[in-house]
Amino acid sequence: MQDKGILDLRNLPNDEFEELWKRIVLPDNIKTQLQAQVLLELTLRTQITSKAAVPLHGIILLVGPPGTGKTSIAKGVASAAVSALNNAKVKFIEVEPHNLSSSALGKSQREIRRFLEDVITEHAKQGPLIVLLDEVETLVSDRSKMSMEANPVDVHRATDAMLAGLDNLAARFPQLLFIATSNFEGALDPAFISRADLVLRIDKPTREACEEILKDTLTAFSEKWKEIKKLMTDPKFQKVVEEAEGLDGRQIRKAVIGALTLSIDTVLNPNLLTNQMLLKSLKQAKTIKL
Missing domain, CATH: 3.40.50.300 (P-loop containing nucleotide triphosphate hydrolases)
Structure with missing residues (x-):
């Protein structure tokens, strides 16, 4: 035992x-x-x-x-x-x-x-x-x-x-x-x-690290839902990276997951995820103060 x-x-x-x-x-x-x-x-x-x-x-x-x-x-x-x-x-x-x-x-x-x-x-x-x-x-x-x-x-x-x-x-x-x-x-x-x-x-991630964390999380999703990969080459993605600054790595990864829940359609088909949804989810994460 x-x-x-x-x-x-x-x-x-x-x-x-x-x-x-x-x-x-x-x-x-x-x-x-x-x-x-x-x-x-x-x-x-x-x-x-x-x-x-x-x-x-x-x-x-x-x-x-x-x-x-x-x-x-x-x-x-x-x-x-x-x-x-x-x-x-x-x-x-x-x-x-x-x-x-x-x-x-x-x-x-x-x-x-x-x-x-x-x-x-x-x-x-x-x-x-x-x-x-x-x-x-x-x-x-x-x-x-x-x-x-x-x-x-x-x-x-x-x-x-x-x-x-x-x-x-x-x-x-x-x-x-x-x-x-x-x-x-x-x-x-x-x-x-x-x-x-x-x-x-171990401090909160830098801007470069935030981008790497976002890309790593999105890449994991894109292995099954291929359209998600396009988000990372979209010019709007840099706004997403900018919004991620100030969050810790766990918050960033959970915000990506949270972005899927902004729409029932996106949960059923993650290929519908957009950078605008990621941006909104990251903004929400910053409003939560425990």
Whole structure:
């Protein structure tokens, strides 16, 4: 039976994750640096003997606003890096952080310690392992900002347990890598951030990236509905790209889907989609403030 702290468990490389990596729109230098960092953690780190001179903790941290693809990036780069290692097999675990935190006094601390010492340790003993810590602020909240709404002592101890556990695992398993994501960089404990071997900010896409995301989404539709391909060569398409600026990648892709729903006829026949409909859907996306 799978532990409640594990949301997903699979082997890498993985076709689904590889597809995510291909679809992710990031500057080439950022994708290269990120993949190289994962490779370094899985290879060179095992050969370094002086931990004091080369302090690698086996943590990569991705921060940025919601919808910018941090989780997809984490999964994608994990698989892409393993693919670059000929015939390598690496296990992948996605952690369910909310199952490790609790309002009961002392329970979060105990659950975190148990999960790291028992579950992660057991998998790490079997070979190279990449662990995704999504919404990591749930587990390593900034101890200096604890309010009385939560139990500050309990949250403090939970963060202590997480940091101590990560240090212990880093010392014992040089082929164990944590990739953490957070929408709230300011909520993270500075001691956790300082442990990260690489911190990358994933911001909303540039105009060029917006265009690439739009084209990627429309191209996926055009594989079945050929007329959609013509939208991308229409001069009006640049107005669509301009309207997409300021949205995150997830919002842009969902706005393309939303454009189809502006007409029942278009849902029944996506070939009827127009740039005007895309423009309207993107404008609607900008009016939604949560």
